[in-house]
Amino acid sequence: MSVSLRSMAKDQKGVVVSVNVRGELGRRIRDMGLIPGTEFRIVGRAPLKDPVALRMKGFTITLRNNEADFITVKVEE
Amino acid sequence: MSDNFFVAVSGQPNCGKSTMFNALTGSTARVGNYPGITVDRTEGYYTNDGVSVHLVDLPGTYSLTSYSMEEVVARNVIVDEKPDVVINMLDATSLERSLYLAVQFMEIGVPVVLGLNMMDEVKKKGIRIDAQKLSKLIGVPVIECVARRGIGKDELMAAVQQVADKTKGKWTPVNISYGHDLDPAIDEMSALIKENEFMTDRYDPHWLAVKYLEEDEIVIKNGRESGPLYGQLEAIVKRVSEHVNKTLNTYPEAILADYRYGFINSILKQGVISREDNLRFDSSDKIDKVLTHKFMGPLIMFGVMYAMFYITFTFGAYPQGWVENGFGWISSTIGSLLPDGLLKSMLVSGVIDGVGAVMGFTPLILIMFAMLVFLEDLGYMARVAYMVDRVFRMFGLHGMSIMPFIMAGGLPGGCAVPGVMTCRTLRSPKERIATILTAPFMICGAKATAYIMLVGAFYPESATSVMFFLVLISWGLALCVGRLLRWTALKGESTPFVMELPPYRIPTLHGVAIHTWDRVWQYIKKAGTVILAISILMWALMTFPQLPPERVQAYDAQRTAVTAQSQNWDGSGEQKTTKLDEMISRINYSEGEEALKTSYAGRMSDFISPVTNLAGFPWQANISFIGAFAAKEVFVSTMSTAYSLGDEDPDNAATLSSKIAADPAWSPAVVWSVFIFMMVYVPCMVTVAVIIRETNWKWGLFSVFGSLGFGYALSVLIYQFGTLLGY
Numbered sequence: 001m002s003v004s005l006r007s008m009a010k011d012q013k014g015v016v017v018s019v020n021v022r023g024e025l026g027r028r029i030r031d032m033g034l035i036p037g038t039e040f041r042i043v044g045r046a047p048l049k050d051p052v053a054l055r056m057k058g059f060t061i062t063l064r065n066n067e068a069d070f071i072t073v074k075v076e077e
Numbered sequence: 078m079s080d081n082f083f084v085a086v087s088g089q090p091n092c093g094k095s096t097m098f099n100a101l102t103g104s105t106a107r108v109g110n111y112p113g114i115t116v117d118r119t120e121g122y123y124t125n126d127g128v129s130v131h132l133v134d135l136p137g138t139y140s141l142t143s144y145s146m147e148e149v150v151a152r153n154v155i156v157d158e159k160p161d162v163v164i165n166m167l168d169a170t171s172l173e174r175s176l177y178l179a180v181q182f183m184e185i186g187v188p189v190v191l192g193l194n195m196m197d198e199v200k201k202k203g204i205r206i207d208a209q210k211l212s213k214l215i216g217v218p219v220i221e222c223v224a225r226r227g228i229g230k231d232e233l234m235a236a237v238q239q240v241a242d243k244t245k246g247k248w249t250p251v252n253i254s255y256g257h258d259l260d261p262a263i264d265e266m267s268a269l270i271k272e273n274e275f276m277t278d279r280y281d282p283h284w285l286a287v288k289y290l291e292e293d294e295i296v297i298k299n300g301r302e303s304g305p306l307y308g309q310l311e312a313i314v315k316r317v318s319e320h321v322n323k324t325l326n327t328y329p330e331a332i333l334a335d336y337r338y339g340f341i342n343s344i345l346k347q348g349v350i351s352r353e354d355n356l357r358f359d360s361s362d363k364i365d366k367v368l369t370h371k372f373m374g375p376l377i378m379f380g381v382m383y384a385m386f387y388i389t390f391t392f393g394a395y396p397q398g399w400v401e402n403g404f405g406w407i408s409s410t411i412g413s414l415l416p417d418g419l420l421k422s423m424l425v426s427g428v429i430d431g432v433g434a435v436m437g438f439t440p441l442i443l444i445m446f447a448m449l450v451f452l453e454d455l456g457y458m459a460r461v462a463y464m465v466d467r468v469f470r471m472f473g474l475h476g477m478s479i480m481p482f483i484m485a486g487g488l489p490g491g492c493a494v495p496g497v498m499t500c501r502t503l504r505s506p507k508e509r510i511a512t513i514l515t516a517p518f519m520i521c522g523a524k525a526t527a528y529i530m531l532v533g534a535f536y537p538e539s540a541t542s543v544m545f546f547l548v549l550i551s552w553g554l555a556l557c558v559g560r561l562l563r564w565t566a567l568k569g570e571s572t573p574f575v576m577e578l579p580p581y582r583i584p585t586l587h588g589v590a591i592h593t594w595d596r597v598w599q600y601i602k603k604a605g606t607v608i609l610a611i612s613i614l615m616w617a618l619m620t621f622p623q624l625p626p627e628r629v630q631a632y633d634a635q636r637t638a639v640t641a642q643s644q645n646w647d648g649s650g651e652q653k654t655t656k657l658d659e660m661i662s663r664i665n666y667s668e669g670e671e672a673l674k675t676s677y678a679g680r681m682s683d684f685i686s687p688v689t690n691l692a693g694f695p696w697q698a699n700i701s702f703i704g705a706f707a708a709k710e711v712f713v714s715t716m717s718t719a720y721s722l723g724d725e726d727p728d729n730a731a732t733l734s735s736k737i738a739a740d741p742a743w744s745p746a747v748v749w750s751v752f753i754f755m756m757v758y759v760p761c762m763v764t765v766a767v768i769i770r771e772t773n774w775k776w777g778l779f780s781v782f783g784s785l786g787f788g789y790a791l792s793v794l795i796y797q798f799g800t801l802l803g804y
Binding site for chain 1: 139140142144168170171172173174177291292326327328330331334335338361362365366369370371372374375459463464466467468470572573574575576577578579580
């Protein structure tokens with residue numbers, strides 16, 4: 001089942017299905033290596049629940065919830 | 078082949094690129110700025126065995142698009158300055174993403190040497206990387222490095238020389254296949270580009286076609302100026318874009334990225350890399366569990382900030398004192414050597430005191446930057462931005478904006494100069510400028526002295542709470558004006574927060590020292606020259622025109638008369654001397670006051686009084702505000718002169734306070750009008766110089782006149798409403 005990255009809970013793992021945004025934001029996300037097929041794990045959220053931090057391919061990236069909205073993921077059970 | 082190459086060092090942020098650059102260039106590294114922008118341009122030389130290589134350190138970028146200043150700079154250096162070789166440092170612990178930049182260099186065609194950095198960490202993590210195989214598959218030399226210990230630097234340069242000898246300046250772009258949807262379009266476009274020689278003097282046709290598909294803003298803009306072919310190219314892009322959107326529900330730029338990563342993966346999967354589960358915990362995650370914890374995180378953050386603040390202003394006070402004493406000594410020496418007169422007055426009051434005030438900040442900036450560079454290199458600043466981003470975003474600012482606010486006096490006693498300079502950590506131009514323009518609202522040390530004097534005069538009972546309230550107002554104003562600016566002059570989407578939380582790494586002493594010194598030196602050089610000009614101007618405004626000779630003579634006559642009279646006074650000799658001194662100094666102050674009122678500054682004060690009367694400023698405050706543009710401390714000393722106290726010591730705020738408290742001109746409405754104006758009206762000239770240096774003249778002027786207008790409007794409102802309500 002594919003959901004938005006925003007809805008994922010801490011410590012959940014997932015795989016990126018698609019990145020549905022172009023322009024600067026889309027490019028930044030892709031430059032970071034967050035492209036379809038990427039496995040990641042939610043490592044935490046900032047004290048006010050936003051932004052969110054993901055661990056993937058040997059590093060950690062953060063993005064805001066409204067940016068995570070553009071990323072569709074398949075959650076691993 | 079000559080032994081003098083031009084080599085660019087590049088890499089993604091946090092890959093150890095600058096560490097390697099420093100190891101290669103040693104003490105020859107020098108920082109400048111790219112013209113017109115604040116991205117640092119570091120250059121240096123590597124010499125070994127008669128080989129001399131000129132190196133330039135490109136800003137850290139994840140890719141070579143045209144969104145951020147850093148990316149544009151990196152690309153322009155490659156395209157316009159045509160380095161013989163690019164050294165691309167890679168963080169071997171995240172090899173896949175690191176190669177993304179390398180692939181883009183190879184697509185442009187510049188000869189590349191890869192430096193596989195952090196091989197020690199890779200081995201510790203149990204990951205095995207076959208550098209030789211990678212080199213064979215990707216077709217460029219790959220050198221294993223540990224930049225922190227300088228391992229691999231000579232091998233890198235040997236590889237650079239080999240590559241330079243082999244390529245002899247010829248570029249061979251690597252063409253990656255982008256699949257059956259894009260490849261035909263790329264071929265079609267590059268054929269057209271070649272045929273029409275469309276920007277081919279600068280770019281490779283294939284690369285240009287790819288950039289058109291990526292909808293690269295700069296390429297499209299340059300294309301439109303270069304000839305009629307752009308229409309055809311844009312039509313092809315539109316056609317392809319609609320096609321992939323319909324059939325695959327995606328965009329060409331996404332396909333390009335996917336294929337680049339696909340290309341990288343196909344190489345890595347051929348036995349280049351073998352590793353364990355890469356989503357596992359490492360030590361950075363464990364540290365983050367505490368440092369970004371829901372409750373602990375913010376607490377620790379405030380602790381760290383408070384400590385930085387405390388260290389800067391407590392320990393910085395000593396060297397600051399030495400520098401000031403040094404200038405004081407120079408000032409008194411010159412004062413005693415030169416005869417009284419305008420030249421002496423200008424040198425002492427204008428040049429030495431003005432420049433001395435600026436140089437006094439140098440130790441503070443040095444200490445603060447050393448700590449800031451340390452925290453940044455350590456990886457902590459990214460966590461701070463992560464934690465506070467949500468709050469600052471509501472005001473149109475960025476998580477990183479918190480540091481400049483704190484430094485500028487978010488905890489009173491700071492200073493806007495290092496505060497504005499701290500804004501360099503902000504990557505996005507709009508949020509950065511919004512922060513630069515609002516950080517000076519904070520209550521810096523100089524404003525704090527004026528507030529202490531005024532609060533002491535009017536609210537002696539509740540001084541602490543009034544001060545605290547003022548601090549809250551300064552934060553509120555800064556944040557709200559930030560919001561306002563982002564809605565108006567700095568309108569635009571907030572910059573994406575997609576950001577790496579780099580692993581914690583203890584920075585090298587050498588790196589911290591170099592970075593700190595570079596910034597301090599730039600401050601001394603650039604701010605120093607602007608300040609010199611402004612302080613001479615301020616001196617002139619407060620000195621000319623001088624009192625007419627008959628007035629000076631009249632004061633001289635008064636002094637002579639008093640001295641003569643004193644012979645006939647009653648009392649002991651000592652009492653007489655004390656009384657005489659008192660009378661003389663009273664006359665001196667009267668003369669000073671009259672001189673001040675006669676000077677251009679005084680006349681300006683008179684001239685603007687119809688305007689400032691709307692805000693209710695007493696004339697003493699009026700003239701003090703003019704002087705306080707030079708440095709906010711001047712407010713207190715000018716007030717003390719203006720109130721003609723027989724008190725030589727302008728720091729003696731208590732006496733001044735009581736005098737002001739007794740002046741009926743200061744109604745509560747006036748007091749608060751002055752309070753708020755003082756907070757907002759203009760940054761001091763040192764800060765303005767730094768704002769200009771960090772942005773441009775336009776924003777410097779905007780900062781001066783924008784804050785002036787805003788402060789004035791607030792003060793008028795406060796005074797008029799306050800008076801209306803009977804305060």
